[in-house]
Amino acid sequence: MLKRTIALAIGTAMMAGTAHAQTNIQWWHSMGGALGEALNGLADKFNASQKDYKIVTTYKGSYPESMTAAIAAFRAGNAPHLLQVFEVGTATMMAAKGAIVPVATVMRNANEPFDPKAYLPTVTGYYTDLQGNMLSFPFNSSTVMFYINKDAFKKAGLDPNKAPRTWKELRAAADKLKGAGQGCVYTTSWPSWMHIENFSAWHNVPIGTKQNGMGGLDTEFTINSPLHVRHISMLADMSQKGLFTYAGRTNQGDAKFSSGECAMFSGSAGAQAGIKKAAKFDWSMHFIPYHDDVKGAPQNSIIGGASVWVMGGKKPDEYKGVAKFLAFLSRPEIQMEWHTKTGYVPITKASYELTRKSGFYDKNPGADLPVRQLTNKEPTANSKGLRFGNFVQGRTVIEEELEAVFSGKKDAKAGLDDAVRRGNDILRQFEAANK
Amino acid sequence: MEKRVVFRSAWLPYALVAPQIAITLIFFFWPAAQAVWYSFQLQDAFGLRSQFVGLQNFFTLFRDPGYLHSFRVTAVFSVLVAVAGIAISLLLAVMADRVVRGAVGYRTLLIWPYAVAPAVAGVLYAFLFAPSIGIVTYALRGMGVHWNWIINGDQAMLLVVMAAVWNQISYNFVFFLAGLQSIPRSLIEAAAIDGAGPMRRFWSVVFPLLSPTTFFLLVVNVVYAFFGTFGIIDATTQGGPGQDTQILVYKVYHDGVKAADLGGSSAQSVILMFIVIALTVVQFRFVERRVQY
Numbered sequence: 001m002l003k004r005t006i007a008l009a010i011g012t013a014m015m016a017g018t019a020h021a022q023t024n025i026q027w028w029h030s031m032g033g034a035l036g037e038a039l040n041g042l043a044d045k046f047n048a049s050q051k052d053y054k055i056v057t058t059y060k061g062s063y064p065e066s067m068t069a070a071i072a073a074f075r076a077g078n079a080p081h082l083l084q085v086f087e088v089g090t091a092t093m094m095a096a097k098g099a100i101v102p103v104a105t106v107m108r109n110a111n112e113p114f115d116p117k118a119y120l121p122t123v124t125g126y127y128t129d130l131q132g133n134m135l136s137f138p139f140n141s142s143t144v145m146f147y148i149n150k151d152a153f154k155k156a157g158l159d160p161n162k163a164p165r166t167w168k169e170l171r172a173a174a175d176k177l178k179g180a181g182q183g184c185v186y187t188t189s190w191p192s193w194m195h196i197e198n199f200s201a202w203h204n205v206p207i208g209t210k211q212n213g214m215g216g217l218d219t220e221f222t223i224n225s226p227l228h229v230r231h232i233s234m235l236a237d238m239s240q241k242g243l244f245t246y247a248g249r250t251n252q253g254d255a256k257f258s259s260g261e262c263a264m265f266s267g268s269a270g271a272q273a274g275i276k277k278a279a280k281f282d283w284s285m286h287f288i289p290y291h292d293d294v295k296g297a298p299q300n301s302i303i304g305g306a307s308v309w310v311m312g313g314k315k316p317d318e319y320k321g322v323a324k325f326l327a328f329l330s331r332p333e334i335q336m337e338w339h340t341k342t343g344y345v346p347i348t349k350a351s352y353e354l355t356r357k358s359g360f361y362d363k364n365p366g367a368d369l370p371v372r373q374l375t376n377k378e379p380t381a382n383s384k385g386l387r388f389g390n391f392v393q394g395r396t397v398i399e400e401e402l403e404a405v406f407s408g409k410k411d412a413k414a415g416l417d418d419a420v421r422r423g424n425d426i427l428r429q430f431e432a433a434n435k
Numbered sequence: 436m437e438k439r440v441v442f443r444s445a446w447l448p449y450a451l452v453a454p455q456i457a458i459t460l461i462f463f464f465w466p467a468a469q470a471v472w473y474s475f476q477l478q479d480a481f482g483l484r485s486q487f488v489g490l491q492n493f494f495t496l497f498r499d500p501g502y503l504h505s506f507r508v509t510a511v512f513s514v515l516v517a518v519a520g521i522a523i524s525l526l527l528a529v530m531a532d533r534v535v536r537g538a539v540g541y542r543t544l545l546i547w548p549y550a551v552a553p554a555v556a557g558v559l560y561a562f563l564f565a566p567s568i569g570i571v572t573y574a575l576r577g578m579g580v581h582w583n584w585i586i587n588g589d590q591a592m593l594l595v596v597m598a599a600v601w602n603q604i605s606y607n608f609v610f611f612l613a614g615l616q617s618i619p620r621s622l623i624e625a626a627a628i629d630g631a632g633p634m635r636r637f638w639s640v641v642f643p644l645l646s647p648t649t650f651f652l653l654v655v656n657v658v659y660a661f662f663g664t665f666g667i668i669d670a671t672t673q674g675g676p677g678q679d680t681q682i683l684v685y686k687v688y689h690d691g692v693k694a695a696d697l698g699g700s701s702a703q704s705v706i707l708m709f710i711v712i713a714l715t716v717v718q719f720r721f722v723e724r725r726v727q728y
Contacts, residue, residue: 064693071695075482092480092695099481184567239586246586247566249675261567390480393694403676407586422501429495429696433479 023053025321026080028060038341046328053321074099079311081322086306088391093309095434101310104133110323118348122374126385127307136307137326140344142269143301143370144194150282152263156180166292174243177263184245189253189267192398193304196223201383202290204299212386217431221423224416233412236405246406249399269370272343285366287373299383300376345370389430397422473701480695492702509682513660520600520656524607532615549605557670560598588679591672595680599664607652614648654718
């Protein structure tokens with residue numbers, strides 16, 4: 001009896017499988033919590049819109065974790081079709097010819113319309129090779145923003161509607177906040193992304209030679225310039241005086257701000273969702289501060305977040321499904337849904353327009369600030385983005401050296417010199433491994 | 436009289452050890468051989484291109500001040516963990532050995548932390564000592580101590596040492612307690628009759644008799660500090676701030692898994708392998724001979 005039931009169940013399951021004859025497309029991602037729900041919402045919508053393909057999403061942990069998992073899976077011969085990779089992994093993926101298929105190629109082979117020019121230039125710049133081929137599909141992009149706690153400003157006798165625009169103003173406000181008894185005055189998430197990478201773009205100075213590494217593997221870091229040293233020593237000084245509280249290498253600063261512990265904060269535009277949920281005070285979001293004596297500043301900020309890579313070695317029919325799905329994701333209304341739900345920036349001009357017309361920005365004042373900061377000026381070679389081999393390791397090196405400076409173990413010049421030296425070793429190693 | 440079991444059939448003993456041999460070969464020898472092979476190679480992350488570079492990965496390592504720094508960190512860390520772990524557990528064992536009422540209860544409670552996985556112990560300590568929300572941090576702030584291991588390297592080291600020691604004390608405790616209980620009462624009583632006070636009895640009679648146990652635990656604790664504490668480091672400091680808590684085994688993980696530098700990471704594990712071999716030799720040469728089971 002039991003045997004028959006099992007046989008029947010297996011038979012039914014097999015029939016169910018063949019009846020649809022759907023092609024499964026595996027998508028590994030790193031969107032946890034509310035972001036993961038939004039992502040699954042997109043996949044469900046696509047799956048409901050047609051019958052031939054089914055997008056199967058799998059949460060694989062943090063960005064570095066899912067990238068590691070995909071590399072291991074590729075080595076074992078069962079990589080997913082689609083993989084969400086954070087921006088610092090871009091150069092590693094780009095160099096892995098054979099492991100990936102450029103998005104432009106996938107779309108061309110499947111005859112799906114695809115116009116890279118539809119995307120914001122700061123976004124395309126990041127994921128396009130020098131010949132103008134878009135290699136990965138920009139998916140969730142954010143940038144770094146500056147937030148203030150308006151209640152804390154009021155308490156310190158500062159005008160809550162006048163957030164500091166420059167570092168000089170921030171320093172003055174910090175002194176006042178400290179004087180009013182604010183325990184943690186300023187903190188940041190993603191220290192390297194904010195204070196080295198975006199800092200450089202915002203002040204139009206290079207992070208590395210060869211257009212921040214976009215021009216070739218023989219790039220070298222240039223983050224020990226006098227301007228960098230000046231900025232980092234300013235932060236170190238603020239750290240010694242209790243005006244800047246170091247929170248950690250990732251997004252630990254978010255909680256320090258949303259809990260009301262810190263009055264000023266720089267972090268991802270994507271932090272808004274969490275702040276909205278947790279903050280029991282009045283707050284506002286602004287452009288990141290700049291040094292007003294630097295010529296040309298502020299330039300434009302650069303993106304963070306992730307793009308979707310198409311992995312190699314799959315069947316042609318599966319690539320057709322991948323192309324269809326990517327075309328679906330590029331639709332302005334889908335982009336708008338993702339943008340308004342998550343707080344990530346709209347990455348095509350059409351979706352930005354559509355969101356504006358829908359009245360979303362009127363209802364949510366300031367929601368378009370990240371896009372405006374990204375497109376503040378026409379991007380230069382210094383502010384297009386960056387592409388450094390093995391930058392996961394490179395960023396760790398920068399953060400280690402920043403920690404040594406902020407804790408007072410090294411001065412800013414020594415720390416940044418060491419970051420450049422150690423970072424360049426990693427770049428040379430990457431160059432040698434990818435010859 | 437030595438007892439010997441004799442198998443009648445020639446193949447049966449081999450068949451019985453075969454599963455263990457197979458497991459050892461597949462899970463220990465094969466990966467170890469691969470690590471040695473990779474350590475001579477320069478590979479991209481996806482394994483698409485690899486070239487033989489001889490000993491270059493090793494030269495690069497020893498030229499890297501970060502790697503030498505990691506050696507120093509590991510040395511400091513393992514000395515602190517081993518010494519503190521052994522001292523505290525010895526004290527606890529001596530105390531527990533004297534307890535008359537409720538001895539089983541005390542012992543059980545002292546052995547309990549060993550059931551906690553290192554990663555969980557790490558998370559526990561990370562929460563207790565979290566820079567902004569930790570309850571201990573709050574108490575410390577009340578006492579005027581500025582506690583922030585996110586940026587203070589010495590505090591970070593203290594944190595991981597505390598978590599590692601706490602997790603290991605139970606293990607040491609069990610061995611010390613067993614050691615104490617196997618010391619003949621008559622020796623201690625004889626010393627007492629000769630007029631030796633409790634301190635004198637401990638240092639002149641008990642401690643020397645415990646020395647094989649202590650030496651064994653020293654080796655085991657050093658090995659634990661080298662390798663077993665990975666979960667604690669990963670759950671708390673992840674090697675930071677700077678590289679102040681980046682012990683060798685964590686650096687292997689970071690460079691190999693997170694940073695996808697398989698060659699450099701393999702070279703590091705080969706060096707670690709030699710360290711383990713040395714420690715094992717020490718243990719077998721000097722410890723196994725002296726400890727009486």
